[in-house]
Amino acid sequence: MTMQTQHLIDSLAEGLTPVSLRAVERRIGTALALGMATSLVLVATTLGIRHDLMDALQGPVFWMKAFYVASLAALAGFASVRMARPDTAPPSWLWLVLIPVSVIAVLAGLQMGSAPPDAWPALWLGKSWKVCPFLVLGLSIPIFIALMRTLRKLAPTRLRATGALAGVTAGAAAALVYCLHCPESTAGFLLVWYSGGISLAGLIGAALGPRLLRW
Amino acid sequence: MLAALAGDARSYHEMLNEAVPLLRVYFRRRLGPAGEDIEDLVQETLIAIHTRRETYDGIRPFTAWMFALARYKLIDLLRRGRAEVSFDGLEEILSGCDFESAAMARMDVDALLASLPAKQARAIRDTKLKGLSVAEAAAHEGLSVADVKVSVHRGLKQLALRLKGK
Numbered sequence: 001m002t003m004q005t006q007h008l009i010d011s012l013a014e015g016l017t018p019v020s021l022r023a024v025e026r027r028i029g030t031a032l033a034l035g036m037a038t039s040l041v042l043v044a045t046t047l048g049i050r051h052d053l054m055d056a057l058q059g060p061v062f063w064m065k066a067f068y069v070a071s072l073a074a075l076a077g078f079a080s081v082r083m084a085r086p087d088t089a090p091p092s093w094l095w096l097v098l099i100p101v102s103v104i105a106v107l108a109g110l111q112m113g114s115a116p117p118d119a120w121p122a123l124w125l126g127k128s129w130k131v132c133p134f135l136v137l138g139l140s141i142p143i144f145i146a147l148m149r150t151l152r153k154l155a156p157t158r159l160r161a162t163g164a165l166a167g168v169t170a171g172a173a174a175a176l177v178y179c180l181h182c183p184e185s186t187a188g189f190l191l192v193w194y195s196g197g198i199s200l201a202g203l204i205g206a207a208l209g210p211r212l213l214r215w
Numbered sequence: 216m217l218a219a220l221a222g223d224a225r226s227y228h229e230m231l232n233e234a235v236p237l238l239r240v241y242f243r244r245r246l247g248p249a250g251e252d253i254e255d256l257v258q259e260t261l262i263a264i265h266t267r268r269e270t271y272d273g274i275r276p277f278t279a280w281m282f283a284l285a286r287y288k289l290i291d292l293l294r295r296g297r298a299e300v301s302f303d304g305l306e307e308i309l310s311g312c313d314f315e316s317a318a319m320a321r322m323d324v325d326a327l328l329a330s331l332p333a334k335q336a337r338a339i340r341d342t343k344l345k346g347l348s349v350a351e352a353a354a355h356e357g358l359s360v361a362d363v364k365v366s367v368h369r370g371l372k373q374l375a376l377r378l379k380g381k
Contacts, residue, residue, distance in 0.1 A: 008258055009231045012265045018222030023269035085270045086283035155267040157287045214291070215263075 024084050024154055031150040032077060032173060035143030039177045042139060047181040061185045064107070066176060068190060071100040072198060073172035076165050080147065083162040084154035090161050101195070107187035126184040129193050135181075136197030137204075140167070140174035144201065148212050156213055163209015164202050171201030216277045220268060231261060234281060241285050252292060260285045274377075276323040327374055335370030338363050343371075 020026070043049065056062040075097050082088045111123055126132075147166040156162040175194050184190070219227035238260050242253045263284045271280045324344070328336040334356075341352035342363065353363045 002254060005235060005254065005258055005261070008261055009228060009235070012231060012261065013224045013228035016219065016222055016224040016227050019220050019269045021220065021271075021273045024272075027269075085272060085280070086267075086287060087275065087279045153267075155263065155270040155284060155287070157283060215267075 025081055027150050027154070028077065028081050028084065028147065031146040032143065032169070035146035035170065036173050036177055038142035038146075039139040039174050040180075042142070043177055043181050047135065047178075049180050050183050052183070053180060056183075062179065064104075064187065065179050065182075065190055065194070068100050068104055069172045069175040069179065069194060069198070072097060073169055073176060076169040076172060080151065080162065080165045080169050083156050083158060083165055084151055086155040086157045089158070090165070101191070104187050104191045108191050111187055123186045124188040124192060126186060126189040126193075128182065128184060129189065132178075132182065132184070132189075132193040133197035133200055136171060136175045136178050136194060137200050138174075139178055140170040140197075140201045143173050144170035144205065148205075148208075152213050152215055155215070159210040159213040160206050161209070162213055164206035166209070167205020168198055168202040170205070171198035174201070216268075216271060217273055220271065220273065231264070234261070234264065237278070238281075238285055241282060242289065245289060256285070256288055256292060259288050263288060276378075277326070278323060327377060330377065331370050331373055334358075335366045335373070338366035339370045339374075342367055 050056065075094065079091050079094055082091050108123070112120060115123060144167060147170055148163070151162060151166060175198055178194075184193075216230055219230055235257060238257045239253060242256045243250065246253060246256075260281070264281060267284065271277065328339060331339070337356060338352060338358075341347045341355060342349055347355065349360055349363050349367075352358075353360045356363065358366075
């Protein structure tokens with residue numbers, strides 16, 4: 001063994017501090033919470049919280065939206081935790097995202113079936129389709145930055161996949177915050193424009209992953 | 216490594232020392248015996264083991280985790296274009312060699328067997344590693360043949376669950 005390597009080992013062992021086996025989960029959780037708190041402040045100060053929020057909390061529509069994006073955020077978040085370890089592949093249970101997506105697709109179909117055809121465009125486009133995906137994307141920025149900074153210090157080895165999952169996590173978490181502002185109420189709108197914004201965040205994450213996550 | 220994560224500097228020191236020859240062989244197999252980057256890569260991997268030790272989950276084999284870090288460092292080096300390798304051999308460079316599985320087996324079998332009840336571990340060691348027959352193992356341990364068979368069966372089942380990360 002060369003002297004240099006031996007020195008390195010000595011100095012590494014010297015300053016050893018204990019670490020927790022659950023540190024990865026905790027770090028990513030903290031990053032997610034900090035990012036979402038920032039997005040929340042952004043929504044409250046720039047877009048504004050919807051005035052009828054208290055009424056909305058009583059009805060099912062708000063919770064349909066919240067559960068949809070929260071389930072996506074949870075799945076992508078747990079997958080990101082896995083990707084932070086070097087010896088893992090994207091988890092096989094990722095197909096579970098199809099469940100919330102299909103539930104919302106079925107609901108969208110049912111709403112279409114019970115509405116007259118001339119109301120269909122409103123079901124899919126609402127009033128804010130032009131801005132919704134971009135607002136979700138914008139709100140995902142602080143969350144995305146927090147996640148990427150944390151992941152970089154861990155040990156992802158599949159940088160593109162990790163970036164994509166971090167992007168989807170950030171997008172879905174941002175969409176959850178955006179629910180506090182957005183007055184749209186149809187499943188079709190949720191399916192297309194919310195998912196659109198989340199996917200956009202995922203694509204950007206995949207594009208930036210190899211550059212931002214390198215260690 | 217678990218002791219090291221808990222902050223035991225002495226076992227950590229020992230573990231890093233044991234890792235060095237494994238890493239050196241790992242990189243030498245892939246870059247050739249004269250690769251001048253080998254010692255750099257070994258040191259970089261040691262640093263990665265240290266700074267990223269939180270990402271070891273304590274359940275899956277430690278060596279798999281360590282070689283995943285080593286592989287990342289190797290690919291990173293190749294991408295930076297510092298080491299020259301021919302494309303013909305690339306597949307072989309990046310896919311594992313027998314050496315890794317042998318090294319992993321040697322280091323991890325002991326750790327895994329230590330997690331089993333002593334009787335099961337001894338039964339597996341006798342019949343599966345030392346190559347004794349069930350009857351010989353039974354005579355050796357002073358147990359009945361059925362007892363040895365059951366111990367081996369239960370022990371292996373337990374190990375299979377552990378390897379799947381349950």
